[in-house]
Amino acid sequence: MIQAIFTVTENIPLTKDVMRMTLTGDCSAITRCGQFVNLKIEGRYLRRPISVCDRQENELTLIYKIVGGGTKDMSEMPVGTKVDILTGLGNGYDLTKAGDRPLLVGGGVGVPPLYLLAKELIAQGKSVTVILGFNTASEVFYEEEFKAIGCTVRVTTVDGTKGIKGFVTDALDGIDATYFYTCGPEPMLKALYNATKISGQFSFEERMGCGFGACMGCSCKTKYGNKRICKDGPVLEKEEIIW
Amino acid sequence: MVNMKVNLCGIEMDNPIIPASGTFGYGYEFAELYDINILGSFSFKGTTLEPRFGNPTPRIAECTAGMINAVGLQNPGVDKVISEELPRLAKCFHKPVMANVSGFSVPEYAATCQKLDQCDQVGWLEVNVSCPNVHGGGMSFGTSPEAAAEVTRAVKAVTTKPVIIKLSPNVTDIVSIAKACEEAGADGISLINTLLGMRIDLKTKKPVIANKMGGFSGSAIFPVAVRMVYQVAHAVKIPVVGMGGVTTAEDVIELMLAGATAVQVGAANLIEPYACKNIIEDLPKVMEKYGITDLNDIINIS
Numbered sequence: 001m002i003q004a005i006f007t008v009t010e011n012i013p014l015t016k017d018v019m020r021m022t023l024t025g026d027c028s029a030i031t032r033c034g035q036f037v038n039l040k041i042e043g044r045y046l047r048r049p050i051s052v053c054d055r056q057e058n059e060l061t062l063i064y065k066i067v068g069g070g071t072k073d074m075s076e077m078p079v080g081t082k083v084d085i086l087t088g089l090g091n092g093y094d095l096t097k098a099g100d101r102p103l104l105v106g107g108g109v110g111v112p113p114l115y116l117l118a119k120e121l122i123a124q125g126k127s128v129t130v131i132l133g134f135n136t137a138s139e140v141f142y143e144e145e146f147k148a149i150g151c152t153v154r155v156t157t158v159d160g161t162k163g164i165k166g167f168v169t170d171a172l173d174g175i176d177a178t179y180f181y182t183c184g185p186e187p188m189l190k191a192l193y194n195a196t197k198i199s200g201q202f203s204f205e206e207r208m209g210c211g212f213g214a215c216m217g218c219s220c221k222t223k224y225g226n227k228r229i230c231k232d233g234p235v236l237e238k239e240e241i242i243w
Numbered sequence: 244m245v246n247m248k249v250n251l252c253g254i255e256m257d258n259p260i261i262p263a264s265g266t267f268g269y270g271y272e273f274a275e276l277y278d279i280n281i282l283g284s285f286s287f288k289g290t291t292l293e294p295r296f297g298n299p300t301p302r303i304a305e306c307t308a309g310m311i312n313a314v315g316l317q318n319p320g321v322d323k324v325i326s327e328e329l330p331r332l333a334k335c336f337h338k339p340v341m342a343n344v345s346g347f348s349v350p351e352y353a354a355t356c357q358k359l360d361q362c363d364q365v366g367w368l369e370v371n372v373s374c375p376n377v378h379g380g381g382m383s384f385g386t387s388p389e390a391a392a393e394v395t396r397a398v399k400a401v402t403t404k405p406v407i408i409k410l411s412p413n414v415t416d417i418v419s420i421a422k423a424c425e426e427a428g429a430d431g432i433s434l435i436n437t438l439l440g441m442r443i444d445l446k447t448k449k450p451v452i453a454n455k456m457g458g459f460s461g462s463a464i465f466p467v468a469v470r471m472v473y474q475v476a477h478a479v480k481i482p483v484v485g486m487g488g489v490t491t492a493e494d495v496i497e498l499m500l501a502g503a504t505a506v507q508v509g510a511a512n513l514i515e516p517y518a519c520k521n522i523i524e525d526l527p528k529v530m531e532k533y534g535i536t537d538l539n540d541i542i543n544i545s
Contacts, residue, residue: 001276003516040514045461046305047514070305086516207301207451209312210513213272215265216288216317217303219296226296226317231272 001088001212002029006060008081011074014141017066018109019075020053027055029088033095033116034183034203034235037062038211040084044070047086049211049230051183051203053112054119060087063112063141089211090234093117093201095124099178102126103200104151105168105192107133107184111142113203117181122150129175130154133168133188137161169195190243202241203234245530246537249283251482251505252405252430254339254366256283259495259538260523263486263509264289264343264369264409265314269328273512274335277520283505286341286369287328292355294320304442304451309461309488310510311440313454316345316374321355329364339366343409345374346384346394353397360402368404369484370394373411373436375458385411385436388423395427407431407484412464412471413439421475432475433484433507435468460510464488469501476502476543490518492525496533502543 006025014020030037030052037060038047048070054061066075077083095117102121104114111132121128129152134140136159146153154171155163164171168184169191180200182192189202206229209217213231220227222240227233247258262273264286273279297317304311318324321344332340342365346352352370359365372385372394384390391408398406408424410417412435421432437458442451450456468487476483485503488510489495495506511518535541 001516044305045308045310045510045514046303207303209303209310210266210516212516214268214516215303215312215513216268216297216314217312218300219302219314219317220300221296 001086002026003084003086006083006085008077008079008083010079011077014063015139018139018141019064019066021062021064021074021077023060023062023083023085024058025060025085027058027060027087030055030060031088032092033120034092034113035088035090036211036234038086038089039074041070041073044073046209047211048074049089049208051113052116054116063109065109086211090230091232093181093203093235095120097179097199097201098126100126101176101178102128103175103177103180104128104130105133105180105182105184106130107168107188108139110182110184110188110203113183114181115142115145118146118151119149128152129177131156131168131171133184134162135159167191172196193238193241193243200238201235202238204229204236205234245527245535246539247526249504249538251484252367252407254405256505258283258523258526259499259503259505260519260526261285261341261484261505261507262512262519263507264371265312266509266512269324270332270336273516276516279336280338281523282338282519284338284341284366285336286343286507287332288318289316289343289345289371289374290318290321290324290355290359291316291345291347292321292351294318294323299453301451301453302457304457306440306442306459306461306463308463309459310513311442311452311457311459312437313452313457315454321358325358325362329362333364340364341367341369341407343369343371345371349393349397352394353401356398357401360404365404367407367431368398368402369407369409369433370398371409371436373409375411375413375437375439375456385420386414388420391420392423392427395424395429399428405430407433409436410434410475411436412467412487417471418474418478421479425479425481429481431482431484432479433486434475435464435471435487438464438467460488462488462490462511465490465494469497472498472503473501473545492522492529495522495526496529496535496541499538499541500545504542
């Protein structure tokens with residue numbers, strides 16, 4: 001983990017309440033996809049943890065949903081805003097278990113961290129299939145971006161206004177995957193856990209105090225003992241999860 | 244040159260800054276960021292006789308200028324703290340550490356303290372009779388003078404180390420509780436623990452925290468800390484360790500003026516991991532600004 005000052009270079013809406021923020025700054029501490037950063041927002045006490053969607057040497061891309069006051073404030077940050085960020089938080093995904101044909105499954109704002117993961121898997125020559133789940137057509141984002149880097153993409157919407165009608169688990173038919181990676185709301189993670197025979201890694205979300213393992217605010221029980229979502233996670237392996 | 248050294252219950256500290264229990268784990272997360280030997284000491288995560296997972300999540304809520312936590316004393320239990328955490332800590336911290344202890348019965352407090360009494364690394368025992376996040380223990384011992392005194396006597400009987408009793412602000416008369424602890428043999432008093440607080444989510448119309456209520460901390464509670472440290476420091480002869488919303492070197496000086504011999508920094512560590520380092524580096528400059536050459540000269544003079 002390092003603390004660095006970043007500068008906002010872009011902050012645009014992707015859908016009605018999902019925004020993409022790009023910032024420049026020192027990204028050297030972000031060593032694995034699936035990690036997150038923790039942003040200080042003027043006037044808010046706790047930092048806001050946001051997953052890393054993409055990073056270059058000095059450029060960080062975050063996709064976030066406006067859910068409360070803090071993310072509303074983020075959405076109103078103009079280009080040029082300086083932001084105090086703790087970077088390189090969390091364990092991230094382990095790519096060594098992917099096999100030749102990894103499946104990536106994202107729901108809503110669980111989709112962003114899968115983008116950097118997909119890029120890295122494709123760079124390793126893997127055949128990557130992605131299922132992106134949303135409620136309705138107007139909430140869909142990043143379908144084209146995943147296609148552009150070479151993923152096979154299936155979109156699901158709960159109301160059937162785009163892609164396959166239903167949940168991400170309704171899009172599993174015919175996919176012969178070697179391993180899977182997922183991030184999304186907990187009911188989706190649990191449904192996927194029950195619907196899959198292959199192994200995989202799950203990225204969890206929890207309200208955090210510090211984001212770096214000090215406060216025990218985001219603990220969970222696993223088969224291998226108590227873990228902190230922020231420090232020992234947010235990625236857990238299927239075999240260790242207790243629902 | 245200014246003097247930042249203070250003496251807390253017979254142990255000299257390079258400076259009065261102590262990260263507060265529950266905001267600094269067992270030290271390693273911060274030791275990765277900076278040399279934690281610059282600290283006066285630190286108070287490690289509240290430890291109980293048996294291992295505890297703590298409360299269900301969510302355990303954290305945002306507030307204006309503060310936060311609520313309801314962790315519920317998650318810790319691996321005193322035996323693992325002694326066999327695993329303290330040896331690991333010894334590699335990155337070479338000063339006496341403050342052992343923070345909680346319990347659910349008087350014999351449990353005593354048993355945990357007796358075990359920690361055997362550890363050379365432990366300088367002080369900070370006995371928490373004020374945790375708001377557990378039922379049937381913690382704070383219930385800190386809300387009556389008789390119960391607080393009973394815990395104090397039981398702990399004093401099993402240790403030769405200085406015993407500091409950590410008090411709750413969630414009481415009507417903190418002075419009577421502090422005096423009862425002093426009469427029962429306490430070597431020091433630390434205060435304030437968190438204020439009992441609550442938030443409700445307008446969307447779900449339910450409490451944000453799974454445990455419904457939790458401990459409110461952060462800069463918002465600083466004036467309450469100043470008031471209570473002042474009240475207690477003027478009523479007892481033993482040293483007072485002040486805490487509650489401390490964020491800056493100015494806050495440290497203010498709490499010392501109110502009567503604190505040493506100052507703990509809590510929630511600030513969670514949002515600014517370098518908070519204690521920054522305070523220790525700023526303190527000499529702020530002392531000079533206010534014409535203070537020795538921190539010992541300002542303790543309890545307001």
